[in-house]
Amino acid sequence: MKGVVAIVGRANVGKSTLFNRIVGERISIVEDTPGVTRDRIYARASWLTRDFSVIDTGGIELANHDFVKEIRMQAEIAIEEADVIVFVTNGREGVTAEDQMVARILQKSKKPVVLACNKIDDVAFRDNIYDFYSLGIGDPIPVSSSHGIGVGDVLDQVVRLL
Ligand code: GDP
Ligand code: MG
Secondary structure, eight states: OEEEEEEEOOOTHHHHHHHHHHHHTGGGGGBHHHHSSSSSOOOEETTTEEEEEEEEESSSOOTTHHHHHHHHHHHHHHHHOOOOOEEEEETTTOHHHHHHHHHHHHHHTTTTEEEEEOOOGGGGGGGGGGGGGEEEHHHHOBBBTTBBBBBHHHHHHHHHOO
């Protein structure tokens, strides 16, 4: 059965915050995977009637900290492991060259992608999401991972695509 969701995106967009939200909101079904250092990167979660695993690929790091190589590797792991990919961007900063690079890698994979436009903490920032249509991977969903806004909309899309 399908059931692996991977979170990708460049550094500091809020991947781990979103991961914790997805996992934390379904606390009863969460289980830690042993052997994970520092950040937890794998967990079980559920939404509505679906159970799935979530991977925070941002927690899988390269020793030499080459950011471009690192994000490329994270996207490739997501493509290999996941049935659905959640691509997180920073809605406050707009589209960056790194976002475009990730988008191209994901597009080539033909995997289903949910585009989360994070840090939209306030309706005042909502118009920022339109810039993200230019990535060509579907409708950006406004999210505030730190406030817990829009996370349910992301998960609705995720379970539809699983
Ligand atoms: P990651 O590197 O992609 O895993 O990003 P983190 O989850 O570690 O978040 C990076 C920074 O962005 C932290 O300071 C978070 O508190 C902050 N952050 C995450 N989500 C949001 C959000 O929805 N709104 C705002 N304002 N800050 C956020
Ligand atoms: Mg992180």
